[in-house]
Amino acid sequence: MTNLSSSMLSTIKNLYSNKCIQRSSLPHELINYLLTLEFIKFKNDSVCGSFSDNxxxxxxxxxxxxxxxxxxxxxxxxxxxxxxxxxxxxxxxxxxxxxxxxxxxxxxxxxxxxxxxxxxxxxxxxxxxxxxxxxxxxxxxxxxxxxxxxxxxxxxxxxxxxxxxxxxxxxxxxxxxxxxxxxxxxxxxxxxxxxxxxxxxxxxxxxxxxxxxxxxxxxxxxxxxxxxxxxxxxxxxxxxxxxxxxxxxxxNLTIGKKIAVKINHLVVEGIVLDISPRGKLIIEDSKGKVWEISYGDVVYLEGIEYRPIL
CATH class of the missing domain: 3.30.930.10 (Bira Bifunctional Protein; Domain 2)
Structure with missing residues (x-):
């Protein structure tokens, strides 16, 4: 389901299972990030984790x-x-x-x-x-x-x-x-x-x-x-x-999509043009009217399976 290769996914699984991984098999950015988070140490040419779910x-x-x-x-x-x-x-x-x-x-x-x-x-x-x-x-x-x-x-x-x-x-x-x-x-x-x-x-x-x-x-x-x-x-x-x-x-996966936003008792439908510099959603409806919306429930977004329970 991911965009990772099966070998990289297996490597990441082993890493987070606290198995030592060859340093060369991991991206430098991931190694540096986990060092910042204080979860890994080096052992010869390997990276060894100390991850916990506790x-x-x-x-x-x-x-x-x-x-x-x-x-x-x-x-x-x-x-x-x-x-x-x-x-x-x-x-x-x-x-x-x-x-x-x-x-x-x-x-x-x-x-x-x-x-x-x-x-x-x-x-x-x-x-x-x-x-x-x-x-x-x-x-x-x-x-x-x-x-x-x-x-x-x-x-x-x-x-x-x-x-x-x-x-x-x-x-x-x-x-x-x-x-x-x-x-x-x-x-x-x-x-x-x-x-x-x-x-x-x-x-x-x-x-x-x-x-x-x-x-x-x-x-x-x-x-x-x-x-x-x-x-x-x-x-x-x-x-x-x-x-x-x-x-x-x-x-984002919102801009450019068809959308319906419920604002109290009003539903605004149209195409998402952008968000404003203050984070408002900019929608153009079927009549060409442009709305700037600061809050509301997205009851429909084109291509998205998730639906809120209202």
Missing amino acids: MKLLENDVLLRNLGFQFIKYFYSIDSTMSHAKKIADNYSKAIIFSEVQTKGRGRARRIWLSPPGGIWLSILWQIERKELLEILSLAIGVAVVNALKKLLLIDFKLKWPNDIMFSVKKIGGILIENMFKDDKVLSIIGIGLNVNNKMRFSGLQGVISLSEILGFNMPRNVILKAIALEVARILEKTGVEDIIDLWRKM
């Missing part, structure tokens, strides 16, 4: 501390990582909370988000210093997640406006942003849900998939979670708005 180990992770996270908390089960982040928002400017299971996980418009064992259910609390990011925050986090997955797996994932992480025509994850304003400070709670080792073909949902179903093997979630945290920090601290919009355009 996310509780990350509570004491040095890299996460160095990224500025003052509070790092693992739960086996929690009602919602978003709700917990909101509870601690008065005490921290940067925090990260993740859980094996959410009993009351939620998506956009307070829809239920299925959060079974095997996925990554993550909330990042982040004080936004660059206020110009607020309008495009969902797009920015999407870019960060796709960057992390591509660097780890050498596979192109895509973005569907406004907040879906996609593999081909199916959804693999989503993003939820809630902002809190206090005095002159803005704290964003960034919720990220990613199907990793959970089996979505049994979920009863249309057009969804997990990483393990794409790859054919389970992935250690610790390396994915750290990569997402690193890419989120990089994009929020160092990447300009224009660059984020350009990156989103390169990763």
